[in-house]
Amino acid sequence: MGKLYVVPTPVGNLEDMTFRAIKVLKEADLILAEDTRTSGILLKHFEIKNAMQSHHKFNEHKTVESVVNKIKAGETVALISDAGTPEYPIRVFW
Amino acid sequence: MGKLYVVPTPVGNLEDMTFRAIKVLKEADLILAEDTRTSGILLKHFEIKNAMQSHHKFNEHKTVESVVNKIKAGETVALISDAGTPEYPIRVFW
Numbered sequence: 279m280g281k282l283y284v285v286p287t288p289v290g291n292l293e294d295m296t297f298r299a300i301k302v303l304k305e306a307d308l309i310l311a312e313d314t315r316t317s318g319i320l321l322k323h324f325e326i327k328n329a330m331q332s333h334h335k336f337n338e339h340k341t342v343e344s345v346v347n348k349i350k351a352g353e354t355v356a357l358i359s360d361a362g363t364p365e366y367p368i369r370v371f372w
Numbered sequence: 373m374g375k376l377y378v379v380p381t382p383v384g385n386l387e388d389m390t391f392r393a394i395k396v397l398k399e400a401d402l403i404l405a406e407d408t409r410t411s412g413i414l415l416k417h418f419e420i421k422n423a424m425q426s427h428h429k430f431n432e433h434k435t436v437e438s439v440v441n442k443i444k445a446g447e448t449v450a451l452i453s454d455a456g457t458p459e460y461p462i463r464v465f466w
Contacts, residue, residue: 291392298387 280307280349283356286363292323300324306356308348313360320358333357374401374443377450380457386417394418400450402442407454414452427451 283302288294303309303326310333311317317330333341349355357364377396382388397403397420404427405411411424427435443449451458 293392293395294390296388296390298385301387 280351280353280355282349283354284364285356285358287317287320287358287361289361292320295320295324300326303328303356303358305354307353308345308355310345310355310357312358312364316360317358374445374447374449376443377448378458379450379452381411381414381452381455383455386414389414389418394420397422397450397452399448401447402439402449404439404449404451406452406458410454411452 283306285299285302286296287299303321303324306328309317309321309326309328309330311330312334314330314332321327321330331341333345345355359365377400379393379396380390381393397415397418400422403411403415403420403422403424405424406428408424408426415421415424425435427439439449453459
């Protein structure tokens with residue numbers, strides 16, 4: 279069984295990123311981002327080059343099954359929101 | 373006029389430290405720590421070697437005037453608690 283990490287990100291100042299958030303994102307097999315454009319800036323800033331996939335309330339019903347299957351298969355998935363802490367991982371995934 | 377920074381620190385995992393917190397602490401003329409032993413571990417971990425002074429509710433009445441004078445003289449002071457965000461800087465300082 280893999281893992282789903284819910285990772286908080288800065289709400290305004292990129293330097294409010296934590297070391298642990300970077301570590302988790304760099305180790306993830308897949309990063310699910312609410313807004314890939316915003317998160318792209320963050321990930322680039324911290325040289326995080328892992329696979330990123332759009333994941334938000336308008337597309338989650340299409341992708342959640344494949345994401346759950348990845349986790350069941352042992353992959354590590356990290357969920358980030360536009361800014362701050364993702365609010366709805368449990369509703370989305372289980 | 374100097375500055376007083378209220379700096380949150382990790383509550384359990386040192387890797388939850390932010391880049392901005394490290395930057396502010398490294399630039400401070402004086403770090404006021406609620407518990408110098410606990411904070412010593414944190415500061416050592418991040419190679420922060422700035423002056424640190426004990427500052428808590430049992431000694432603040434003795435030291436607050438000198439701290440305020442330092443800030444008035446243009447120094448930068450950073451306040452950290454044992455863990456998390458310091459709760460009472462305003463009561464202490466003004």
